[in-house]
Amino acid sequence: MLQKMLDVVFKYSKKYRFRFNQEKSNIMIFGRKGKDKFYLGDTELEIVEFYKYLGLVLDKKFTWKAHKTKILEKARRRMRSLCGLGLKEGVSARAMLRGWQVLVRPILEYGVEIWGEKNWKEGETLQLEMGRRVLGVSKMTTHEVVQGELGLGKVSSRRIELRIRFWYKIINMKKDRLVYKICKQRREEFIEGKMKDKNNWCYWTWKFLKDIHLEHVWMSQNMEPGRNFNKLVKNLLQKRDEDEWREQMKKKSKLRTYIKLKSKLVLEKYVIESDREKRRQLTMIRGGTNKLRIETGRWARE
Numbered sequence: 288m289l290q291k292m293l294d295v296v297f298k299y300s301k302k303y304r305f306r307f308n309q310e311k312s313n314i315m316i317f318g319r320k321g322k323d324k325f326y327l328g329d330t331e332l333e334i335v336e337f338y339k340y341l342g343l344v345l346d347k348k349f350t351w352k353a354h355k356t357k358i359l360e361k362a363r364r365r366m367r368s369l370c371g372l373g374l375k376e377g378v379s380a381r382a383m384l385r386g387w388q389v390l391v392r393p394i395l396e397y398g399v400e401i402w403g404e405k406n407w408k409e410g411e412t413l414q415l416e417m418g419r420r421v422l423g424v425s426k427m428t429t430h431e432v433v434q435g436e437l438g439l440g441k442v443s444s445r446r447i448e449l450r451i452r453f454w455y456k457i458i459n460m461k462k463d464r465l466v467y468k469i470c471k472q473r474r475e476e477f478i479e480g481k482m483k484d485k486n487n488w489c490y491w492t493w494k495f496l497k498d499i500h501l502e503h504v505w506m507s508q509n510m511e512p513g514r515n516f517n518k519l520v521k522n523l524l525q526k527r528d529e530d531e532w533r534e535q536m537k538k539k540s541k542l543r544t545y546i547k548l549k550s551k552l553v554l555e556k557y558v559i560e561s562d563r564e565k566r567r568q569l570t571m572i573r574g575g576t577n578k579l580r581i582e583t584g585r586w587a588r589e
Contacts, residue, residue: 289314289325290323290325290326293325293326293327293332296327297327297328307327309327309330312327312330312332313332313333313334313335313338314332314333314334314335315334315335315336315337315338315345315347316334316347317347318347337353342397342398343397343398343401344357349402351402351405354398354402355402355405355407355409355410358394358395358397359395359409359410359413361394362391362392362394362395362413363413365390365391365394366387366391366413366416366417366420369383369386369387369390369391370383370417370420370421373386373420373421379559380421380558380559380563380566381559383420383421384421384437384554387414387417391417392414392445395410395413395442396445396446396449399446399449399450400449400450400453401488403443403446403447403449403450403491404446404450404491404495406443407442407443410442410443411441411442411443413442414439414442415430415433415434415439418433418434418436418437418439419433421437421558421566422436422437422558422566422567422570423563423564423566423567423570424567424570424571424574424576425576427576428570428571428574428576429539429541429542429574429575429576430535431532431535431536431539431542431545432542432545432570432573432574432575432576434532434552435532435536435545435549435552436549436554436555436558436570436573436574437554437555437558438552438553438554438555439552440524440525440528440552441528441531444524444525444527444528447495447524448520448521448524450491450492450495451492451495451496451520452517452520454470454492455510455516455517457470458470458508470488470489473487473488473489474489477489477490477493492505493505498527499520499523499524499527500523501519501520501523504516525552528552529551529552532552533546533550541575542574542575544573544575545573545574545575548573549573557569
C-alpha cells in the first residue's frame with residue numbers, strides 16, 4: 288500500500304515538474320520492522336529509527352528520548368551564553384531571569400502539549416543550574432533555596448499548564464475543525480475504555496485536571512461564566528508547587544532557619560536590587576551555606 292502511494296506521489300511530481308529532497312525523504316516504520324524496500328521513483332528510501340518533523344524528533348516507540356536530548360542540549364548552550372553575557376556585561380538579575388523565560392525556556396517547552404506527561408529530571412536540573420548562576424551560589428545551596436529565592440515553579444508544572452491550555456483551546460474551536468474532530472473521537476474512545484488507556488492523549492489531560500481539582504471541567508467541557516480558565520489553572524499549579532516546596536523544606540534540618548524566613552514562593556527583592564556579590568552572600572546566609580560557625584561546625588560535626 289505504501290509503495291503504491293509513493294508511486295502516485297512520484298507521478299504527480301513528474302507531471303508538475305518538481306523534485307523531492309532525497310535527503311529528507313525517509314521511511315519510519317512504527318511497530319515490527321519488515322524486510323520490504325521502498326522507492327520514490329528510482330531512488331530507494333532509507334528506513335530510519337528517528338525522523339525530525341516540524342521540529343519534533345520522532346522515534347518508532349514514541350519515547351521522545353531523542354527529542355528531549357536535542358532540545359536539552361540546545362537550551363543548555365543558550366543558557367550558558369546568556370549567563371556568560373550576564374557575567375561579562377553585568378546584566379541584571381531581572382534581565383537574566385527574563386532571558387530565561389523568553390530565550391531558554393521556550394526551547395524546553397517545544398511540543399510539550401504532545402509529550403509533556405513524560406518525567407524529565409534533566410529539565411528541572413537545567414532550571415536549577417540557571418538559578419544558581421543568577422544567585423552566584425554553588426551546588427551546596429539546596430534546590431529549595433534556589434527555587435524559593437527566585438520564585439521558580441517546577442518545569443513539569445509549566446508543561447502541564449501548556450497542555451491544559453491547549454486542550455481548552457481545542458474544545459472551544461469550531462466543530463468543523465479537523466483537530467476538534469480528532470480530539471472528540473479520542474475522548475469518546477477514552478471514555479469507552481473506562482478511562483484507563485494511558486496511550487490516549489486524553490488520559491493525561493484528564494489526570495492533570497483531576498490532580499488540580501478541575502475534573503468537572505473535563506467532564507462538562509464548560510467553564511463557569513466570568514472565570515478566566517487559563518489564569519485559574521496557572522494559580523492552582525502555582526499553589527501546588529508552593530505546597531510541595533514547603534513540604535520538602537520541612538524534611539531538611541539545614542533549612543530550619545530558612546523556613547522561618549520564607550513562606551511564599553515569590554522572587555525576593557534583594558535578588559533584583561543587589562549586585563552579584565551581595566546576592567551571593569545574602570543567599571548563602573539565608574540558605575545555610577555560609578561560612579559562619581553555626582554552619583562550618585555542622586560540617587565538622589561539632
